[in-house]
Amino acid sequence: MKTRTAILFVCMGNICRSPTAEGVFRARADAAGLQLEIDSAGTHAYHIGNAPDARSTRHAAARGYDLSSQRARQFAADDFERFDYVLAMDHDNLAILQRACPPQHRHKVKLFMEYASRSGSDIVPDPYYGGANGFDMVLDYVEDAADGLIAVLRKD
Structure with a gap:
């Protein structure tokens, strides 16, 4: 029997x-005293088993976040059952998840940025082919949406 709220973050390759x-x-939930199951996955199998992109790791570390223990995995059908929130980073990945999602779990699948209040974007843009500022923007957006989701979880 599941006792903790479980949250899954999903992008394309699960490396950025x-x-x-x-x-x-994870860092913000820990600081808030929330006991949660937190994971991430990719809709595509490009990078299974790989560590996060070195640029993501470096930019996250500069803000005090440790990504070093993570390894990329592909989203699996049983993730719909396992997780209470399945949060996509953009519309393309949201559409992939929605097409695969059984009707009884559709309420779990959303854009992560639905929880943001300061960023003015409905997606977390993919920084992979861009410069350093893209990785900082991802962190800005993710911090914003994380704060919003933590506020929602605290109310529940």
């Missing part, structure tokens, strides 16, 4: 955005 979200959210 979703591991950043996992690391940031």
